[in-house]
Amino acid sequence: MNVTVGAARPRSSSRMSQVSLRFTLDPDLTPALREQIVSLWVDVTNAGGAVGFVAPVTAAEVRPMAEATFADIADGPDRLLVGYEGDRPVGILVICDNRFHLKTHYRVLKRVMVHPDTQGHGYGAALMREAERLGHELGLAGLHVTVRGGLGLESFYDRLGYREVGRLPGALRLAPGDDRDEVFMWLDLHRPAA
Numbered sequence: 001m002n003v004t005v006g007a008a009r010p011r012s013s014s015r016m017s018q019v020s021l022r023f024t025l026d027p028d029l030t031p032a033l034r035e036q037i038v039s040l041w042v043d044v045t046n047a048g049g050a051v052g053f054v055a056p057v058t059a060a061e062v063r064p065m066a067e068a069t070f071a072d073i074a075d076g077p078d079r080l081l082v083g084y085e086g087d088r089p090v091g092i093l094v095i096c097d098n099r100f101h102l103k104t105h106y107r108v109l110k111r112v113m114v115h116p117d118t119q120g121h122g123y124g125a126a127l128m129r130e131a132e133r134l135g136h137e138l139g140l141a142g143l144h145v146t147v148r149g150g151l152g153l154e155s156f157y158d159r160l161g162y163r164e165v166g167r168l169p170g171a172l173r174l175a176p177g178d179d180r181d182e183v184f185m186w187l188d189l190h191r192p193a194a
Contacts, residue, residue: 020085021083021084021085021090021091021123021126021127022083022084022085023081023082023083023084023127023130024081024082024084025079025080025081025134026073026079026080027080027082029070029073029074029080033082033089034066034067034070036088036089037066037070037089037092038059038062038063038066039059040089040090040092040113040115041053041062041066041111041113042057042058042059042062043115043116044113044114044115044116045057045062047116048151049113049116050147050148050151050153051111051112051113052065052111053065054174054175069094069110069111072094072096073094076097077097077099078094078095078096078097079094079095080092080093080094080095081093081094081095081127081130081131081134083114083123083126083127083130085118085123090114090115090118090123091113091114091115091118091123091124091126091127092111092112092113092127093109093110093111093112093113093127093128093131094109094110094111095107095108095109095131095134096108096109096110105140105141105142106140106141106142106143106144106189107135107138107140107143107144108143108144108145108146109128109131109143109144109145110145110146112124112127112128112145114127124156125156125159125160128157128160129160131143132160132161132187132189135187135189136189140189141188141189141190142186142187142188142189142190143162143186143187143189144184144185144186144187145157145162145185145187146182146183146184146185147182147183147184147185148172148180148181148182148183149167149172149180149181149182149183150180150181153183154183154185157185158185160187161187161188161191162185162186162187163185163186163187164183164184164185165184165185165186166183166184167181167182167183167184168181168182169181
């Protein structure tokens with residue numbers, strides 16, 4: 001299913017022209033789109049993004065995790081949301097099913113990423129707001145995202161209405177002697193949509 005679900009205008013910036021960000025839920029996972037997502041994942045990681053790897057990474061290192069993610073989208077219950085700037089995918093997130101009957105009322109957002117050369121254009125916030133809109137549309141009670149501590153990402157999610165509901169101290173080992181907290185953020189969808 002390939003459904004264009006919305007569009008957003010990024011906030012004004014002197015560094016960019018006004019370009020619409022178009023969202024597509026569950027686009028066809030063509031070989032070209034898969035490669036674009038792998039490339040995006042590599043670029044985000046190598047720019048310091050916290051999306052499952054520690055820089056530096058190559059496409060060969062990212063591809064196995066990406067292929068497993070694609071399988072869960074194509075064959076399983078997970079959903080892919082892609083943000084396009086023109087024809088170029090510049091942001092993605094995966095809306096993951098919990099795969100447990102007592103957790104069907106909420107979803108986990110994973111692999112939230114926006115291309116580094118679009119940072120500061122409001123695309124990350126627009127992507128998250130679109131996920132929130134979809135959560136309301138799906139009748140969900142909430143959205144959950146985990147964050148790698150030490151990068152200040154909690155404040156980004158806090159501005160979008162997420163609140164910290166817990167953390168596992170030192171749960172993420174980036175390298176020997178570099179353990180980071182895993183932070184759990186929650187958005188209550190029973191409140192009015194942003």
